[in-house]
Amino acid sequence: MPRRPGLSARLKLTLSYAGFLLIAGVLLLAVVWVFLLRYVPDAAFVPGPWGCRPGLPSPPSVPTRGDLQRAFLPRAFQALAFLLVFGLLGGWLLAGRMLAPLTRIADAARMAAGGSLSHRIRMEGPGDEFRELADVFDTMLEQLESHITEQQRFAANASHELRTPLAISRTLLEVARNDPGRDQRELIDRLHTVNTRAIDLTEALLLLGRSDRRNFAREPVDLSLLAEEAAETLLPLAERRHITLEVTGETARTSGSAALLLRMATNLLQNAIVHNLPAGGTVRVHTGTRHDASVLRVENTGPPLPPDLVPTLTEPFQRGTERARTDEHAGVGLGLAIVHSIVRAHDGTLDLAPRPTGGLLVTVRLPGAPRPS
Known part of the structure; x- marks a missing residue:
């Protein structure tokens, strides 16, 4: 079936990293708003000693909630934009580093699909999940290569063993055709022996294949x-x-x-x-x-x-x-x-x-x- 186009795992992880980082920034700003800005008064507050009496110094300027909002919100949006860019770049690099073992495993799988079973990943590093997956994949390739080699050797031996009685039968028939006066009973006995051996070999091969497949009732x-x-x-x-x-x-x-x-x-x-x-x-x-x-x-x-x-x-x-x-x-x-x-x-x-x-x-x-x- 044709694969439907979609986002790569690296891009998905990148968006996830950036999204979580952006959400963490929004939550942090929300905490600042809830636990700090909400307690700032809406109007200016003048302490008692100054008031509006003549001769006294001017009261200090106390920012209102509106002043803090006008100063805080632009910087907050700038911080969120920085977190978004930082999350995308950092997430892309981190995702690439995290998925590098999977790339090696995928390359080995493609080589195995192309018929090369001798390649091994041999991943180094800590014994994490990727290392375990690579080791299991190497073990599978080793067993598969051994099994295929054994099957190829078995097929070659089987073809050789089956070729021998067939070649003998053909030789006996050619001798009988070229020498019509030859003893027919001797020819029939030898053909019977050769054919019996071929039948026994064929039955043995079928029995061996049946037991290897384990398709029997217990x-x-x-x-x-x-x-x-x-x-x-x-x-x-x-x-x-x-x-x-x-x-x-x-x-x-x-x-x-x-x-x-x-x-x-x-x-x-x-x-x-x-x-x-x-x-x-x-x-x-x-x-x-x-x-x-x-x-x-x-x-x-x-x-x-x-x-x-x-x-x-x-x-x-x-x-x-x-x-x-x-x-x-x-x-x-x-x-x-x-x-x-x-x-x-x-x-x-x-x-x-x-x-x-x-x-x-x-x-x-x-x-x-x-x-x-």
């Missing part, structure tokens, strides 16, 4: 039941890999999306099963409550993890190359990233720590829900 959820359901679903995978799956603990109630939290538990268990020892490994799942928080803990055996690798595991498309894995469940690099996004959307925390004997310990803490009465 309902009471028991993490212990979700852990048991995820373990039952992944039990065949654990048995094929000769991995022992243990689920223990107690009721851990929270509030959130049951579907997203189930996906969180499933991703954690699948990650613990896939990235484990080649055979004879163990995955332990435990649920409980601690300090008004519902806790889900998943730990697995495996080779030792470098400490500098663990913090990167929740980043999109970052895979732990040092962990044991096979091509059967190579994944799309979004398992723990989705877990992190779901936990963050439920106002929880996700902690990853390497086990001294090898493997990973993952602890999820979510706000606890009150027990039903």
